[in-house]
């Protein structure tokens with residue numbers, strides 16, 4: 001696990017994801033590092049192992065199985081310490097996930113056994129022969145949680161003979177944090193304590209708050225007001241030019257697009273792509289080496305010697321690293337999402353087309369459609385209908401978006417107190433996802449990271465640049481110690 005390359009990016013942005021992972025363009029200085037905690041553990045010492053898991057936990061007439069991957073770090077385990085169960089989310093599980101992140105440091109201190117289970121349908125844990133819409137029906141949080149408990153039972157009792165006195169603590173960040181909370185709520189007899197970092201718990205459909213937090217974070221910067229204003233000017237200029245039959249072509253040229261784009265869905269796709277640069281910076285800048293921060297983006301944006309649109313272009317090209325044209329059409333995006341084959345021979349599905357699975361989860365259980373529908377943010381032209389249409393066009397039939405069931409099932413941001421006694425919610429104030437987390441209440445166990453971004457509390461302490469993270473991590477550790485006593 002790259003602590004924290006992982007975790008929810010926009011689901012759209014195949015193009016920026018390509019540039020971010022290849023990273024030789026000038027704004028992205030280096031490939032994001034894997035934040036290995038224990039250098040004495042060789043990469044080859046941690047190997048993927050396979051667990052035979054049920055395809056459908058809730059159909060007793062279905063005995064099909066699939067191989068689910070897991071990795072173990074038993075270096076610190078002394079036979080009686082706790083078990084750290086690391087939940088992997090909506091991406092390929094790196095073998096290093098049991099040797100990275102702050103929990104590895106704590107595991108060392110507590111002689112814990114660390115194990116991580118890959119989420120069904122992601123990475124190498126394919127459930128079905130392909131990812132056709134019908135075959136995605138076993139991709140639900142209920143199934144994923146059942147995977148966890150069935151696995152934990154086998155792992156602790158049969159595989160490692162963990163004494164029953166050892167407590168099991170689950171960790172997860174972002175969507176995996178949501179699962180970490182759900183796991184302790186639904187199966188309290190299995191999980192003694194759970195840490196849920198930056199966990200979106202509120203399944204809102206129109207997630208306009210995401211962009212509001214970005215605006216708020218920009219306004220905390222010294223040049224924030226001007227930066228925001230220039231973003232708006234640049235956006236307006238693009239819209240104005242695209243609507244002009246002659247100047248449309250200028251946009252195509254300036255942004256190196258493969259073709260002229262239409263006013264509707266193409267424009268939305270393009271504007272969402274542009275906003276994603278800022279979203280990624282807001283989630284990971286200042287935190288994960290190699291990611292540009294909002295601060296640096298704003299420094300470019302306020303350069304008075306150029307027009308706002310030129311500053312925008314500078315950023316745009318800084319994020320790209322190939323001479324190929326940029327295909328930002330709606331049609332291409334949909335085609336990418338529609339790709340449902342599994343390529344077992346290499347990692348292309350994992351890196352690029354994995355977003356189909358996450359999109360499916362959003363289109364069915366969570367919503368989380370990031371929109372520009374709020375007035376309190378600078379972006380424009382990706383509204384709710386656009387986002388909703390993607391689900392329909394990708395999955396061929398209208399998937400049932402059942403966020404109301406998700407709320408009934410898990411309680412959203414006001415879960416029953418008794419069910420979350422053993423859950424610690426960690427939220428960061430500058431995380432665009434924070435509005436969907438539990439961050440205010442005297443009822444629940446909460447730790448807030450002031451000025452922190454997405455999952456900042458999970459970064460190993462020596463890598464952290466946000467001052468408040470150390471304090472927050474101390475607090476989290478004290479909760480863990482309490483839970484162990």
Ligand SMILES: *[C@@H]1O[C@H](CO)[C@@H](O)[C@H](O)[C@H]1NC(C)=O
Pocket residue numbers: 078079080081109110111
């Ligand atoms: C294992 O480690 C835990 C936590 O550090 C400690 O409390 C326990 O006594 C140790 N057990 C053994 C057998 O050394």
Ligand SMILES: *[C@@H]1O[C@H](CO)[C@@H](O)[C@H](O)[C@H]1NC(C)=O
Pocket residue numbers: 247250
């Ligand atoms: C549009 O492109 C044409 C031809 O390259 C150029 O002459 C013109 O100045 C451009 N207009 C704007 C507003 O960028």
Ligand SMILES: *[C@@H]1O[C@H](CO)[C@@H](O)[C@H](O)[C@H]1NC(C)=O
Pocket residue numbers: 220450451467468
């Ligand atoms: C958070 O950021 C603001 C604005 O930069 C700063 O004034 C404040 O001291 C920071 N708080 C902490 C706890 O670092």
Ligand SMILES: CC(=O)N[C@H]1CO[C@H](CO)[C@@H](O)[C@@H]1O
Pocket residue numbers: 335336337338339348349352353
């Ligand atoms: C990188 C990669 O594997 N991309 C694939 C995603 O899906 C489309 C199908 O629409 C393929 O053409 C791409 O090669």
